[in-house]
Amino acid sequence: MTDDVIRSLTISQRALGTRSVVLIHHTNCGLESITEEFRHDLEMEVGQRPNWAVEAFRDVDQDVRQSMQRVRTSPFLLYTDDVRGFVFDVKTGMLREIDPA
Ligand SMILES: [Zn+2]
16 A cells, blocks of 8 residues: 555544545456565666555455554544455455454
């Protein structure tokens, strides 16, 4: 999960008054098939290292849990009690809720 997610949620809560957070990741994500090596390869190719992290992951459930944790512990957010995470299965079209660890 990138910083701009926290940025969007912070603006949503503080400027628009939202209180609930729902995170949805998906199966078959391109981020599952790459590693942080991606940045290195990119730097070799274009001569410049990106200042963003790739945020690749192997286990989508675990990535959702980690994202929920980041939302809950963010100092910028006003409301962190109602945070739910789901995985959208691109094959079945079903949403599966992830238990927070
Ligand atoms: Zn994806």
